[in-house]
Amino acid sequence: KQEVTQIPAALSVPEGENLVLNCSFTDSAIYNLQWFRQDPGKGLTSLLLIQSSQREQTSGRLNASLDKSSGRSTLYIAASQPGDSATYLCAVPSGGSYIPTFGRGTSLIVHP
Amino acid sequence: DTGVSQNPRHKITKRGQNVTFRCDPISEHNRLYWYRQTLGQGPEFLTYFQNEAQLEKSRLLSDRFSAERPKGSFSTLEIQRTEQGDSAMYLCASRVGDNYEQYFGPGTRLTVT
Numbered sequence: 001k002q003e004v005t006q007i008p009a010a011l012s013v014p015e016g017e018n019l020v021l022n023c024s025f026t027d028s029a030i031y032n033l034q035w036f037r038q039d040p041g042k043g044l045t046s047l048l049l050i051q052s053s054q055r056e057q058t059s060g061r062l063n064a065s066l067d068k069s070s071g072r073s074t075l076y077i078a079a080s081q082p083g084d085s086a087t088y089l090c091a092v093p094s095g096g097s098y099i100p101t102f103g104r105g106t107s108l109i110v111h112p
Numbered sequence: 113d114t115g116v117s118q119n120p121r122h123k124i125t126k127r128g129q130n131v132t133f134r135c136d137p138i139s140e141h142n143r144l145y146w147y148r149q150t151l152g153q154g155p156e157f158l159t160y161f162q163n164e165a166q167l168e169k170s171r172l173l174s175d176r177f178s179a180e181r182p183k184g185s186f187s188t189l190e191i192q193r194t195e196q197g198d199s200a201m202y203l204c205a206s207r208v209g210d211n212y213e214q215y216f217g218p219g220t221r222l223t224v225t
Contacts, residue, residue: 034212034213041201043118043203043216043218043219044155044205046213046214049213068139089158098143098215099168101154102156104152104153105154
């Protein structure tokens, strides 16, 4: 059974800082890993999907890396802005499955 | 492409009543997922459809829960004899074929009083 842990659980930073959010998983036999953003009371917005054959993906100020062998992924946010404030979730399928297990998320506040 | 839509957005019901939620996936997305999310937790998988076939169900999905996807288009999730513990956000997501990226709807927030 896949277990997904996200560290830190919460983060409060001043605007402009570069951030690293961590996601670890127990079963490394995965097809992919997906990072999402969730605003309070809303659905999830897909940020980045990394296939198991890839090491990283980039979109604008976001960069996600994947190290399957160590069961880790990081989401790097460059030059954070108040609009980045949200909860960030990673989702990892169980080995041999397309059904993702989600972490509890990292709640991010970027203050001006 | 209008994205995944869910209705209603909010539902307040009394314990013991039945409720039904609807999800309209992105057109041509043949895979559809239902999740439940409570405060401070990540979404938990409930069930998965490929076209009209329900391929997987979580052990979380008790006998009071039923989901359908007639004709492989929209899907419904019904909860019978609701309990206070059913209060949560119910999320729907869809994807297409071999593209594993999931797209989520805005969710239906259920409150059972």
